[in-house]
Amino acid sequence: MFLPVRVHLCVLPLALVAGLSTSHAAPPDTASASAAESDQAAREDAHAHHGHSMQDNWTEQPLLRKARNANRRVKLLRVDGLVASQLTVQPPTEAGEPTQTKQIPLTDGKAGVRVLGKLQGGWYRVSARADDRENRASTLVYFGNPGPAPRDMLKASLPGLDISPAILPTEHQHYRAGETWPFMVRMSGDPVANQSVRLETSAGSAETYISDAEGVVHVTFPDDFPPPEQREKAMGGHHHRFSQQFVLSTHIESDQHLAQKASFNYEYRPGAYDQKSLWLGSGFALLGMLAAVPLVRQRKTKESGK
Amino acid sequence: MKFWQTIPLGRVRLGVQLFMLVFLLYGGSILGHYLADRVSGALPALACAYDGETADHCVLVPMQHQIHHQVGEGLVRMQEFAVKMVIPLFFTLLTFFTMFVVLNKAFCGWICPLGTVQELIYRLGRWLGRPVKRLMPGKVEKVRPAKWLMLVGLVFALPLATGLGVAPHAAGDAFCEVCPSRVLTTLATGEAEELAVNTSGWADLALGAIRSFLFGFIIIAALAVRQPFCRICPMLALHATFRRLALTRLTKKPHAKCEKCGICHKACPMDIHEIWKKDGSKAFHEDCILCGRCAEYCPDDGVIAIKFGPLAVFESSRNYYKARVKTEKPDGSRAKRRAPRREGSS
Numbered sequence: 001m002f003l004p005v006r007v008h009l010c011v012l013p014l015a016l017v018a019g020l021s022t023s024h025a026a027p028p029d030t031a032s033a034s035a036a037e038s039d040q041a042a043r044e045d046a047h048a049h050h051g052h053s054m055q056d057n058w059t060e061q062p063l064l065r066k067a068r069n070a071n072r073r074v075k076l077l078r079v080d081g082l083v084a085s086q087l088t089v090q091p092p093t094e095a096g097e098p099t100q101t102k103q104i105p106l107t108d109g110k111a112g113v114r115v116l117g118k119l120q121g122g123w124y125r126v127s128a129r130a131d132d133r134e135n136r137a138s139t140l141v142y143f144g145n146p147g148p149a150p151r152d153m154l155k156a157s158l159p160g161l162d163i164s165p166a167i168l169p170t171e172h173q174h175y176r177a178g179e180t181w182p183f184m185v186r187m188s189g190d191p192v193a194n195q196s197v198r199l200e201t202s203a204g205s206a207e208t209y210i211s212d213a214e215g216v217v218h219v220t221f222p223d224d225f226p227p228p229e230q231r232e233k234a235m236g237g238h239h240h241r242f243s244q245q246f247v248l249s250t251h252i253e254s255d256q257h258l259a260q261k262a263s264f265n266y267e268y269r270p271g272a273y274d275q276k277s278l279w280l281g282s283g284f285a286l287l288g289m290l291a292a293v294p295l296v297r298q299r300k301t302k303e304s305g306k
Numbered sequence: 307m308k309f310w311q312t313i314p315l316g317r318v319r320l321g322v323q324l325f326m327l328v329f330l331l332y333g334g335s336i337l338g339h340y341l342a343d344r345v346s347g348a349l350p351a352l353a354c355a356y357d358g359e360t361a362d363h364c365v366l367v368p369m370q371h372q373i374h375h376q377v378g379e380g381l382v383r384m385q386e387f388a389v390k391m392v393i394p395l396f397f398t399l400l401t402f403f404t405m406f407v408v409l410n411k412a413f414c415g416w417i418c419p420l421g422t423v424q425e426l427i428y429r430l431g432r433w434l435g436r437p438v439k440r441l442m443p444g445k446v447e448k449v450r451p452a453k454w455l456m457l458v459g460l461v462f463a464l465p466l467a468t469g470l471g472v473a474p475h476a477a478g479d480a481f482c483e484v485c486p487s488r489v490l491t492t493l494a495t496g497e498a499e500e501l502a503v504n505t506s507g508w509a510d511l512a513l514g515a516i517r518s519f520l521f522g523f524i525i526i527a528a529l530a531v532r533q534p535f536c537r538i539c540p541m542l543a544l545h546a547t548f549r550r551l552a553l554t555r556l557t558k559k560p561h562a563k564c565e566k567c568g569i570c571h572k573a574c575p576m577d578i579h580e581i582w583k584k585d586g587s588k589a590f591h592e593d594c595i596l597c598g599r600c601a602e603y604c605p606d607d608g609v610i611a612i613k614f615g616p617l618a619v620f621e622s623s624r625n626y627y628k629a630r631v632k633t634e635k636p637d638g639s640r641a642k643r644r645a646p647r648r649e650g651s652s
Contacts, residue, residue: 149340170340172367228506276502281518285489285501288522296436296530 122147191215
């Protein structure tokens with residue numbers, strides 16, 4: 001009787017194989033992109049400001065800036081405000097598997113992060129530590145292929161002071177204005193309580209939060225987006241997927257620890273109801289309901305309508 | 307009577323539908339935040355991607371994205387044709403195909419959340435005493451091409467045109483923009499965001515208006531019409547394309563009594579008259595959702611069956627039919643219980 005459900009489960013491994021192979025020939029198992037791919041990503045970066053706001057010099061914190069729409073296999077990152085010689089890449093791993101940390105050398109402050117293995121998609125955490133080991137910047141890159149959940153990747157803390165998301169948006173979610181998301185502050189893996197964390201956005205907003213006993217700060221993204229007409233102008237007519245940058249930073253004044261400063265930067269989008277009208281949507285739904293009313297009315301027959 | 311005939315197929319199907327509805331809508335909340343991405347990696351064919359807490363994502367989302375970004379934009383660039391355009395689309399179709407070779411139309415009748423909700427609303431309509439509106443032969447044929455138009459126009463043509471730069475960005479996932487399931491599944495998880503209409507451009511506004519209108523129409527129409535949206539759903543058309551290769555399918559043997567009977571047609575929620583008039587492969591129509599009601603309400607032994615490969619999962623039987631009509635009429639109405647005879651009454 002429950003055959004369809006059993007069938008549903010039986011097909012999982014087969015479909016998983018097909019799903020994991022969603023595109024392209026298998027790349028070599030490395031996180032570092034070839035020079036040609038990095039060059040191509042850089043060229044596309046120059047053309048591909050579509051979908052994002054690009055503002056510089058809005059913070060003094062170090063940032064890992066991403067190329068936009070680089071390609072499905074390679075994301076180009078540029079390190080700003082930090083002198084570092086390499087990037088550390090943490091891809092998501094299957095439950096129980098050890099974290100596969102990769103080091104990628106930086107050339108002129110840039111490096112291409114390449115999807116691992118058989119197009120293992122999902123969230124990858126990327127960080128750069130200053131050569132003097134006092135400062136660390138980190139961010140995330142997302143590859144659209146199927147991949148493991150990032151639980152273990154987020155649990156794995158980097159040595160020294162570290163700030164990272166406690167939970168990440170799923171594929172079709174984003175950080176959005178008005179939403180509150182948790183982030184963790186840790187020192188060599190241990191949560192840091194009562195730690196001050198500062199949020200800055202590329203629109204100029206700033207807010208300070210304090211971590212709780214578990215080292216968690218709940219950050220609310222501000223609704224500081226420019227009016228729609230300004231966004232369209234900034235995006236050259238492409239206002240869809242308009243986003244702004246944010247950075248969370250924290251520092252510890254102590255001689256006991258190696259890394260005293262840490263930052264995490266990523267992007268956030270306008271709020272859920274930005275440029276949307278719930279009233280209008282409800283009105284059209286009501287109109288649809290009214291249009292269907294004749295179908296549900298009981299016709300009076302000669303017998304019943306007397 | 308075989309053991310599986312002691313439990314009504316309809317009850318079992320309702321149980322599976324309700325389980326899948328809860329799993330697909332609330333699975334992410336119950337079983338973990340990242341479940342949707344995990345399950346979608348294996349089975350990208352179920353619930354709506356616009357709901358952050360669902361357990362899976364609908365296959366039509368990646369399919370439209372592939373056509374928009376990979377094929378359309380790739381054609382513009384005309385670079386690395388095979389690697390960048392054909393192979394990704396091929397594998398998306400392969401993933402989709404792998405699932406639908408096994409389940410095929412059983413997805414519609416047993417798993418689809420929107421299908422389940424429409425059935426529940428129809429049951430509510432019976433309880434409220436609303437009339438049953440059927441599409442009879444002659445009218446039903448006029449509705450059938452709509453699903454193909456939805457598939458070709460909204461799932462393939464408009465995303466491709468967007469990729470080529472000749473259609474507005476909003477049309478990049480044109481079907482998702484008008485899909486009422488997107489509103490339904492998100493409302494079911496407490497989010498009204500997808501009911502709201504995007505007012506940032508005329509195309510967004512128009513598509514959002516159609517989506518909200520369709521949602522409202524279906525919610526009310528389903529009180530009297532069985533499966534109103536299923537009849538125009540592009541998923542139904544996609545399944546129909548692969549149904550001859552499917553392991554799960556409907557079979558019907560010719561029988562002398564069929565000509566004058568026609569109860570299977572009355573029981574069919576998609577008003578498929580071919581199940582009554584035809585037999586063999588023609589009886590497994592492109593509109594079939596494999597709900598099995600025709601087999602349940604066929605009063606003759608072994609005429610209609612749901613098969614998985616060579617195995618008959620369910621076969622019509624006279625005894626089963628007799629028991630079934632005592633609880634529910636073929637059109638879904640509740641059967642009237644006969645008053646017990648009083649002794650001495652004439």
